[in-house]
Amino acid sequence: MYISEIFRSFQGEGKLAGVPSVFVRTSGCNLRCVWCDTRYTSWEPEGSDRAVGDIMAEVRRLVREGEAPVRHAVVTGGEPTLEESLPELCSGLASEGFHVTIETNATRFLNLDAHLISLSPKLGNSSPLRSPAEIPKSHDALRNRPEVVRAYLDAYADPPARDCQIKFVIEREEDLAEVAEFERAANIPKDKILLMPQSVEPSDLARKTAWLVDLAAKRGYGFSPRLHIAKYGNRRGV
Numbered sequence: 001m002y003i004s005e006i007f008r009s010f011q012g013e014g015k016l017a018g019v020p021s022v023f024v025r026t027s028g029c030n031l032r033c034v035w036c037d038t039r040y041t042s043w044e045p046e047g048s049d050r051a052v053g054d055i056m057a058e059v060r061r062l063v064r065e066g067e068a069p070v071r072h073a074v075v076t077g078g079e080p081t082l083e084e085s086l087p088e089l090c091s092g093l094a095s096e097g098f099h100v101t102i103e104t105n106a107t108r109f110l111n112l113d114a115h116l117i118s119l120s121p122k123l124g125n126s127s128p129l130r131s132p133a134e135i136p137k138s139h140d141a142l143r144n145r146p147e148v149v150r151a152y153l154d155a156y157a158d159p160p161a162r163d164c165q166i167k168f169v170i171e172r173e174e175d176l177a178e179v180a181e182f183e184r185a186a187n188i189p190k191d192k193i194l195l196m197p198q199s200v201e202p203s204d205l206a207r208k209t210a211w212l213v214d215l216a217a218k219r220g221y222g223f224s225p226r227l228h229i230a231k232y233g234n235r236r237g238v
């Protein structure tokens with residue numbers, strides 16, 4: 001697997017925000033979000049090829065080294081579903097007793113040995129069309145896949161053993177019309193949807209959080225914090 005980093009931190013987003021976790025971050029993505037906060041896994045992918053056994057050994061080492069027990073593993077990216085060995089890694093982590101979360105941009109369906117599929121379909125605000133010289137044209141053609149989200153909802157419908165959450169990154173209030181359209185197209189239950197502010201900087205995040213919390217409540221959605229951004233800004237390995 002092409003891996004950019006493996007580290008121990010707390011989950012920053014979604015329903016498990018605040019839970020101590022080991023993160024395995026793959027490098028390489030089929031999208032090019034203009035505000036991507038891990039450009040070293042998408043626009044300019046960096047990393048090294050590592051065997052699943054080697055990754056598992058590193059995860060075990062990180063778990064042993066920390067003071068508090070860690071039983072949650074998060075496989076993120078980049079886009080982890082592009083990795084052929086992802087099913088093997090998920091099964092390995094699950095068989096060692098980890099709760100496994102997969103963070104995905106919801107462009108590809110895979111039936112994995114995972115407990116929580118954390119889907120983040122990208123809205124129009126992610127479009128890199130503002131910087132045409134750099135853009136893979138496929139971004140806008142690929143990002144909007146309600147049928148993939150529907151497939152995950154059908155396959156992971158037995159919480160907490162197999163569960164889904166759908167996180168939308170919101171830049172401005174107008175983005176909510178697109179969320180509603182996606183919700184209808186994929187027939188997503190409202191209680192699966194979390195809105196989170198687009199930001200890579202703590203003070204901007206705080207400003208957007210203030211209005212987005214109220215907006216989410218008004219529309220019947222949940223809200224997801226971004227604890228790692230609030231605490232560290234746009235730093236790697238946290």
Ligand code: SF4
Nearest residue numbers: 029033036042078105
């Ligand atoms: S899907 Fe995620 S990793 Fe890929 S470009 Fe967008 S924000 Fe970056």
